[in-house]
Amino acid sequence: MPKLNINGTERDVDVDENTPLLWVLREQLGLTGAKYGCGVAQCGACTVHIDGVATRSCVMPVSGVAPDQKIVTIEGLSPDGSHPVQRAWLAHEVAQCGYCQTGMIMAAASLLQQKPNPTDDDIKAEITNICRCGTYPRVLAAIKDASKNAG
Amino acid sequence: MIAVKASRRSFLVGSAAAAGGLALGFHVPLAQKARASSAGVPEVNAWVLIKPDETVVIRIARSEMGQGTLTGLAQLVAEELECDWSKVTTEYPTPGQNVARNRVWRNFSTGGSRGIRESHDYVRQGGAAAREMLIAAAAAQWGVPASQCTVAKGVITHSASGRTTTYGKVAEAASKQKPPEKIVLKDTKDWKIAGQPLARLDTIDKLTGKQIYGADLAFPGMLNAAIKACPHFGGKIASYDAEAVSSMPGVRKVVRVDDATVAVIATTWWQAKTALDALPITWEEGPNKTITSAWIAEMLKGGLDSEDAFILTNTGDTKAALSSSDKVVSAVYSFPYQNHATMEPMNATARYTPERCEVWAPTQNGEASLAAAAEAAGLPVQQCEMYKLHLGGGFGRRGMQDYVRQAVLLAKEVPGTHVKLLWSREEDMLHGFYHPTTQCKMTGALDKDGNLTALHMRISGQSILASVRPEAMVGGMDPIVFQGLTANSPEGHLGYTIPNLRIDHAMRNPPVPPGFWRGVNLNQNAIYMECFMDELARAAGIDPLAFRRKLMAKHPKHLAVLDAVAERIGWSNAPAKGVFRGLGQIMGFGSYVAAAAEISIEKGQLKMHRIVAATDPGHMVNPAQIERQVEGSFVYGLSAALYGECTIKDGRVEQENFDTYEVLRLAEMPAVETIIIPSGGFWGGVGEPTIAVAAPAVLNAIYAATGKTIRTLPLKNHKLA
Numbered sequence: 001m002p003k004l005n006i007n008g009t010e011r012d013v014d015v016d017e018n019t020p021l022l023w024v025l026r027e028q029l030g031l032t033g034a035k036y037g038c039g040v041a042q043c044g045a046c047t048v049h050i051d052g053v054a055t056r057s058c059v060m061p062v063s064g065v066a067p068d069q070k071i072v073t074i075e076g077l078s079p080d081g082s083h084p085v086q087r088a089w090l091a092h093e094v095a096q097c098g099y100c101q102t103g104m105i106m107a108a109a110s111l112l113q114q115k116p117n118p119t120d121d122d123i124k125a126e127i128t129n130i131c132r133c134g135t136y137p138r139v140l141a142a143i144k145d146a147s148k149n150a151g
Numbered sequence: 152m153i154a155v156k157a158s159r160r161s162f163l164v165g166s167a168a169a170a171g172g173l174a175l176g177f178h179v180p181l182a183q184k185a186r187a188s189s190a191g192v193p194e195v196n197a198w199v200l201i202k203p204d205e206t207v208v209i210r211i212a213r214s215e216m217g218q219g220t221l222t223g224l225a226q227l228v229a230e231e232l233e234c235d236w237s238k239v240t241t242e243y244p245t246p247g248q249n250v251a252r253n254r255v256w257r258n259f260s261t262g263g264s265r266g267i268r269e270s271h272d273y274v275r276q277g278g279a280a281a282r283e284m285l286i287a288a289a290a291a292q293w294g295v296p297a298s299q300c301t302v303a304k305g306v307i308t309h310s311a312s313g314r315t316t317t318y319g320k321v322a323e324a325a326s327k328q329k330p331p332e333k334i335v336l337k338d339t340k341d342w343k344i345a346g347q348p349l350a351r352l353d354t355i356d357k358l359t360g361k362q363i364y365g366a367d368l369a370f371p372g373m374l375n376a377a378i379k380a381c382p383h384f385g386g387k388i389a390s391y392d393a394e395a396v397s398s399m400p401g402v403r404k405v406v407r408v409d410d411a412t413v414a415v416i417a418t419t420w421w422q423a424k425t426a427l428d429a430l431p432i433t434w435e436e437g438p439n440k441t442i443t444s445a446w447i448a449e450m451l452k453g454g455l456d457s458e459d460a461f462i463l464t465n466t467g468d469t470k471a472a473l474s475s476s477d478k479v480v481s482a483v484y485s486f487p488y489q490n491h492a493t494m495e496p497m498n499a500t501a502r503y504t505p506e507r508c509e510v511w512a513p514t515q516n517g518e519a520s521l522a523a524a525a526e527a528a529g530l531p532v533q534q535c536e537m538y539k540l541h542l543g544g545g546f547g548r549r550g551m552q553d554y555v556r557q558a559v560l561l562a563k564e565v566p567g568t569h570v571k572l573l574w575s576r577e578e579d580m581l582h583g584f585y586h587p588t589t590q591c592k593m594t595g596a597l598d599k600d601g602n603l604t605a606l607h608m609r610i611s612g613q614s615i616l617a618s619v620r621p622e623a624m625v626g627g628m629d630p631i632v633f634q635g636l637t638a639n640s641p642e643g644h645l646g647y648t649i650p651n652l653r654i655d656h657a658m659r660n661p662p663v664p665p666g667f668w669r670g671v672n673l674n675q676n677a678i679y680m681e682c683f684m685d686e687l688a689r690a691a692g693i694d695p696l697a698f699r700r701k702l703m704a705k706h707p708k709h710l711a712v713l714d715a716v717a718e719r720i721g722w723s724n725a726p727a728k729g730v731f732r733g734l735g736q737i738m739g740f741g742s743y744v745a746a747a748a749e750i751s752i753e754k755g756q757l758k759m760h761r762i763v764a765a766t767d768p769g770h771m772v773n774p775a776q777i778e779r780q781v782e783g784s785f786v787y788g789l790s791a792a793l794y795g796e797c798t799i800k801d802g803r804v805e806q807e808n809f810d811t812y813e814v815l816r817l818a819e820m821p822a823v824e825t826i827i828i829p830s831g832g833f834w835g836g837v838g839e840p841t842i843a844v845a846a847p848a849v850l851n852a853i854y855a856a857t858g859k860t861i862r863t864l865p866l867k868n869h870k871l872a
């Protein structure tokens with residue numbers, strides 16, 4: 001029975017070990033903030049952090065995550081939506097339909113953790129999530145703002 | 152408008168409602184017999200409910216799918232209501248309530264950029280009526296004439312006696328007041344809430360993961376379903392071996408949904424999908440198994456010069472003018488199939504018993520969803536209900552109800568249990584209602600001064616209406632094919648005066664299901680018209696802006712947006728070295744739009760630096776949301792221009808996921824500047840029109856940079872070096 005450390009809490013999950021982490025989060029643990037968009041690591045809707053690194057959970061079998069690795073989902077990014085990236089997202093009103101946004105925010109938060117002051121080119125290289133509503137210009141602006149405010 | 156006298160049920164389950172809710176000639180008075188209530192608080196009227204704590208609940212009939220309509224409609228109601236905006240929340244009435252209440256909220260359909268422009272009038276009346284009733288209730292309590300009372304931000308004042316009260320305190324009494332007989336709406340000049348760049352009402356939960364989409368729904372004991380329909384259009388199931396998967400973990404049932412479709416119901420969706428992927432299925436490929444993209448292109452090509460065409464415009468004598476001119480320019484363009492590719496794949500949850508059927512779904516047309524559910528359940532509409540959820544993207548796809556029907560059919564297999572059907576991305580790619588494919592032959596004649604004397608625009612290709620709403624065709628013609636090209640429709644008329652003009656359509660319908668795709672036919676019509684305008688300008692040796700301006704003297708609103716983008720991009724000054732410009736304009740969905748782009752080509756790679764957009768939607772309800780819609784529309788339009796293409800082989804779509812159906816990502820996104828020019832006097836749409844001008848502006852800039860005229864999309868198929 002896989003053991004997982006999710007949002008600071010140890011969880012036992014009773015699931016086939018080939019099940020992607022995304023579906024463990026969504027269907028076993030009721031954490032539906034990570035979304036299903038493609039299932040093949042193309043869109044980033046399912047992005048979570050594993051030890052701080054943005055990971056596309058739809059292609060990560062749950063057996064590939066060790067019990068001591070720290071998984072953080074959007075639900076655990078901040079207790080109340082106050083993470084600098086979330087605040088910047090609110091200020092810029094980035095979200096349209098919102099479906100891609102939790103993944104986008106997780107990708108942005110991870111980027112800022114690795115590179116607190118990313119250039120436009122850094123952001124363009126790292127944020128490859130798909131948004132069909134077309135929020136990209138605001139994503140870019142919000143990440144730059146978040147980097148200022150977090151610094 | 153058609154006057155409809157039929158019973159509610161018969162019109163609701165009729166094809167018009169199911170196909171997307173055509174405008175029905177209903178006038179629904181604001182006075183209501185049945186009054187719904189939310190948490191025991193009586194509503195003031197159908198649109199407004201005010202709680203004792205002053206919370207203002209505004210009911211929104213249209214669907215929110217990211218476009219901001221929810222906030223915009225609430226602003227319009229709140230404007231007339233004179234309430235405190237900071238107290239406003241919203242709720243969706245259900246389609247079932249709409250049926251029960253004689254369609255008090257009218258149309259639920261959300262498409263064609265109509266959410267606001269089609270309902271601004273009656274939602275504002277709803278807000279105004281509620282205001283009058285609230286004031287009347289306060290006046291009655293004080294025993295003073297209502298005409299002596301004023302209201303601001305939900306506080307009612309009788310200044311003569313110095314008394315004040317609040318909406319929350321009189322709401323219950325107001326609910327018993329008679330609605331006013333006459334309502335005078337405010338002049339838009341006096342707007343304080345509408346017209347302002349207010350923040351959306353639906354942001355917070357989207358940033359924390361709390362927002363529940365259809366794909367996220369869960370009920371105790373709920374089962375999950377994964378589904379596969381025959382990928383070959385017109386094909387069906389030959390056989391499958393349910394035994395092979397029935398003992399896999401979690402599997403409850405393998406279901407033949409219909410002749411072409413099989414599904415697995417399991418405890419979790421991942422189990423259902425795993426079993427479905429393992430299920431041995433053979434498809435009978437059906438009558439279209441030899442159809443390819445090349446075959447379709449050939450079919451459409453046959454329509455470019457054929458005699459059988461529906462004529463939209465035929466002024467002057469185009470044929471004679473073309474044959475007698477010294478300079479004739481001709482070019483053939485085409486536009487491929489596109490998938491909507493909403494980020495949230497199709498899904499719906501249903502619970503069925505022999506007495507009742509309930510459905511939860513992201514839908515662009517709640518009434519059509521309810522009708523589809525009732526039909527699939529085999530129950531009267533009155534025994535069904537549908538609950539709308541915020542959509543993870545719609546773009547036209549969720550006006551179709553195929554996934555709702557499937558969910559109900561699956562729920563019937565396990566009566567009393569909630570079943571959530573979620574499509575895989577692959578299913579979503581293979582079973583779209585695709586942006587139709589067309590080709591277009593443009594032929595223009597220039598006189599010796601470079602004036603355009605004649606133009607023949609022949610569109611050949613697929614009709615959406617013929618497939619999804621044949622009852623809306625006009626004498627066999629599909630008027631929507633001509634979006635943006637009509638002589639005088641307020642929906643979208645051509646911004647050029649051309650003495651000899653013929654616009655016609657040879658209908659060619661390949662066996663690939665078409666649908667309304669954000670921007671619909673305006674997308675390619677703008678490319679055909681605006682790229683060809685540049686071709687003509689080049690042949691005439693005239694600057695593309697100057698060439699257009701000569702034809703636009705009688706079209707001041709078209710010209711105003713075009714001039715605005717030209718000025719902002721600095722058209723009269725040379726761009727920076729290595730940077731090239733293009734522009735385009737059109738009118739669609741009731742709005743005048745234009746774009747100007749700056750690009751460069753580095754080592755054969757297109758780099759889009761900047762796009763300036765201008766839109767004149769008549770009235771402006773929320774400029775901040777209009778800006779976001781313009782930006783988003785450009786992403787959608789440029790995605791199609793750069794990458795979007797569903798190719799057909801063996802009678803099926805070849806692209807199954809985002810690895811082969813590429814879309815625009817952040818790295819390629821240009822900076823967008825939006826100019827809003829609300830000239831007043833009409834109500835135009837916002838979500839769609841600007842999509843159409845992104846691609847022509849960029850394509851015209853590519854010519855400026857490379858000397859290459861791109862007439863077939865997507866750009867990924869072309870070498871720009």
Ligand code: FES
Nearest residue numbers: 037038043044058
């Ligand atoms: S769902 Fe994981 S990348 Fe798309």
Ligand code: FES
Nearest residue numbers: 097098131132133
């Ligand atoms: S906000 Fe809708 S897909 Fe990104």
